[in-house]
Amino acid sequence: MSALPTKLEPLAIHGGTPVREKLLPYGRQSLDGGDIEAVVDVLKSDWLTTGPKVAEFEEAFAAWVEAKFAVSFSSGTAALHGAVFAAGLGPGDEAITTPLTFCATANCVLYQGATAVFADVCEDTLNVDPREVSRKVSSRTKAIIAVDYAGHPAALAELRQIAKKQSAFLIEDACHALGAEYGGKRVGSLADMTVFSFHPVKHLTTGEGGMVATNDARLAATLRRFRNHGISNEARERQESGQWFYEMVMLGFNYRLTDIACALGISQLGKLEANLARRREIAADYAGEFRDLPVLVPSVRQGVVPAWHLYPIRLNLEALSAGRGEIFRALHAENIGVNVHYIPVHRHPYYRERFPLNDGAFPIAEKAYEQLISLPMFHSMTAKDVEDVVRAVRKVLTHYAGKGGRTSTLASKRP
Numbered sequence: 001m002s003a004l005p006t007k008l009e010p011l012a013i014h015g016g017t018p019v020r021e022k023l024l025p026y027g028r029q030s031l032d033g034g035d036i037e038a039v040v041d042v043l044k045s046d047w048l049t050t051g052p053k054v055a056e057f058e059e060a061f062a063a064w065v066e067a068k069f070a071v072s073f074s075s076g077t078a079a080l081h082g083a084v085f086a087a088g089l090g091p092g093d094e095a096i097t098t099p100l101t102f103c104a105t106a107n108c109v110l111y112q113g114a115t116a117v118f119a120d121v122c123e124d125t126l127n128v129d130p131r132e133v134s135r136k137v138s139s140r141t142k143a144i145i146a147v148d149y150a151g152h153p154a155a156l157a158e159l160r161q162i163a164k165k166q167s168a169f170l171i172e173d174a175c176h177a178l179g180a181e182y183g184g185k186r187v188g189s190l191a192d193m194t195v196f197s198f199h200p201v202k203h204l205t206t207g208e209g210g211m212v213a214t215n216d217a218r219l220a221a222t223l224r225r226f227r228n229h230g231i232s233n234e235a236r237e238r239q240e241s242g243q244w245f246y247e248m249v250m251l252g253f254n255y256r257l258t259d260i261a262c263a264l265g266i267s268q269l270g271k272l273e274a275n276l277a278r279r280r281e282i283a284a285d286y287a288g289e290f291r292d293l294p295v296l297v298p299s300v301r302q303g304v305v306p307a308w309h310l311y312p313i314r315l316n317l318e319a320l321s322a323g324r325g326e327i328f329r330a331l332h333a334e335n336i337g338v339n340v341h342y343i344p345v346h347r348h349p350y351y352r353e354r355f356p357l358n359d360g361a362f363p364i365a366e367k368a369y370e371q372l373i374s375l376p377m378f379h380s381m382t383a384k385d386v387e388d389v390v391r392a393v394r395k396v397l398t399h400y401a402g403k404g405g406r407t408s409t410l411a412s413k414r415p
């Protein structure tokens, strides 16, 4: 990535030539012939759902994340619902979580009739701040739901302490963090339950899909029943034992993942290491290229190896002549498919109407939201794709940094 343009070119948003001809998305899946073959094989088999591929995927996944059990779900959201159910949350109970996440993290608490209590985030990682969590703990706190924002694990050791003192469950929403490491261990067994998503923008995809990993056999059994209507055994076990009898012992849902999806998951799992390695390379390239620009790149804490689901940069708006909205549109015009993660959950109309007291209560999350832009980050990005992103970010920020691109003097004003 040498020979970057130094003179100011007209921005595409102002009628100039875009950096790329075709839009580069912020995230996308990588599928190969092996993935397709694995799915086709299941289509020709006896079981399309709840057959042998489910257990095979769950066992392989559990081994990969170094957990004793893994229970698959039809989505990451269903998996979160399962975790909150297994933690025993109901009306009158509270779960403390971060406002800077996808709304599903908080919604799953509401599904159970419990209350989501937000706590502000840390300035460096944008993960929930354990000190803020401590301030929000009450006798009603039954769970802490930490999110590993962008793929950087939350402060799990501190959060585990708080949860333990309160006899609450620590649920880790690791939908961004498959393959991340914390204190030398992969996420998967560091919380009571660790939740993953297999949506196509995530590290591993099954189309839709999710998983809960746990070391607790009782939680795993509850999760298995919950995803199958609350029924005490599965159709395949009944067929194999020649029994018709089953009992529904709790009110569950149909949150099962199909054999078709699990076959894809098994095949994708084999490529996860390469996927993570590529994401880490891209993150290192970005961090090296943006040093002199008025942006803050993600920081990494000691003892952490992030999984880089996202690469969110924060704009130093004081050093720029345009706001995030215009810079976002300018990058899109260059055909760089940037995104914003996230509109803080409490600012969505549904939450505003029900929890009006939350307005303005999370200054770090709210300030970050005004500055955040997620750059493209996915396994199959080529060196040319990365170079295009770097060129576009440089072109747009240099333009808005003022006349003549005074970026080197502005770098000292980074937030």
Ligand SMILES: *Cc1c(COP(=O)(O)O)cnc(C)c1O
Residues within 6 Å of the ligand: 075, 076, 077, 078, 101, 102, 104, 105, 147, 173, 175, 176, 197, 198, 199, 208, 209, 210
């Ligand atoms: C993707 C995601 C989810 C939801 O997962 P789905 O599989 O789309 O239901 C939940 N939480 C976070 C943080 C996510 O990124």
